[in-house]
Amino acid sequence: MPKYSDFAAAIFDMDDTLLSNYPPGHPSGLHEESRLLAVHDVGKRRKIPELAAFTTEQNIRAFRDAPVHTLEGAVWNVLLMAGITRGEIDHANPLLREIVELKDKWHEKALRTFGTEVLGAKNFVHKLYSRGYEDRLAIASTAVRRDIFIALDIIGLRSLFPEKNIISKDMFTHPKPHPEAFKKAFQSLRLTVPPAKVLAFEDDPRGIMSAKGAGLFTCAITTRYSRKELQKLAVPPDLIADSYAEFERLLSMEFEHKDV
Numbered sequence: 001m002p003k004y005s006d007f008a009a010a011i012f013d014m015d016d017t018l019l020s021n022y023p024p025g026h027p028s029g030l031h032e033e034s035r036l037l038a039v040h041d042v043g044k045r046r047k048i049p050e051l052a053a054f055t056t057e058q059n060i061r062a063f064r065d066a067p068v069h070t071l072e073g074a075v076w077n078v079l080l081m082a083g084i085t086r087g088e089i090d091h092a093n094p095l096l097r098e099i100v101e102l103k104d105k106w107h108e109k110a111l112r113t114f115g116t117e118v119l120g121a122k123n124f125v126h127k128l129y130s131r132g133y134e135d136r137l138a139i140a141s142t143a144v145r146r147d148i149f150i151a152l153d154i155i156g157l158r159s160l161f162p163e164k165n166i167i168s169k170d171m172f173t174h175p176k177p178h179p180e181a182f183k184k185a186f187q188s189l190r191l192t193v194p195p196a197k198v199l200a201f202e203d204d205p206r207g208i209m210s211a212k213g214a215g216l217f218t219c220a221i222t223t224r225y226s227r228k229e230l231q232k233l234a235v236p237p238d239l240i241a242d243s244y245a246e247f248e249r250l251l252s253m254e255f256e257h258k259d260v
Helices: 030-045 056-064 071-081 094-114 121-133 145-155 180-189 205-213 227-231 244-250
Strands: 009-012 137-140 198-202 217-221 239-241
Touching: 009 121, 009 180, 030 056, 030 071, 030 094, 056 071, 071 094, 094 145, 121 137, 121 244, 137 180, 180 198, 180 205, 198 205, 205 217, 205 227, 217 244, 227 239, 239 244
Parallel strands: 009 137, 009 198, 198 217, 217 239
Antiparallel strands: none
16 A cells, blocks of 8 residues: 655645535535526526426536536536537537526635535645645646635635645636646646656546546545445546545554644
């Protein structure tokens, strides 16, 4: 089993990796709630019953089955499932743009009100930082940059991630599962080691494929998908854990320094 000391840096996804999308009282997820509110609002105002009556289960499936890990991908899937559109995603579609903009507006409020860390994330990142990863931490996320900074402030990790190392959706052309986001995050670290010497932490199969495609040692946490689901992926992660405490054990981080 590799140790954290075998690696030179770490790159993290944001939602469901550092930031919990499922705080207490929100079983369907903050992103899902904001997206469904936007879908319902547009459906009612535009008198589109297929959107006004879209269900929670359909909304969750729209995200999970989207070929790309973006809000636009999930919303396009909503429109496809409702029978309103067809074919490949059209980013200029007026319904898609309206739902995306409304969801982003409402999600900011939800994030500031209910946002919280994935249990143990703050302590884990601080441990890496204090054990040689200073200036060697990065973010590779399909979230908007505003939300990443809000999340890092909420968790208490803003000072540990240099701004140049934070890769948000506006900084790449091809979303996950394409490796571009993680490749850019790796490049931001300006290391001389190969990508395989950098840890990548993810929760989503599309993110795992992205990190693996970038050549990183990929660690998956079971915040959204089960261990069994992750093990069965066509491109499985290198390491799977149910918590950051388990990652600490697997990467031999215990007992070497005091907790932060």
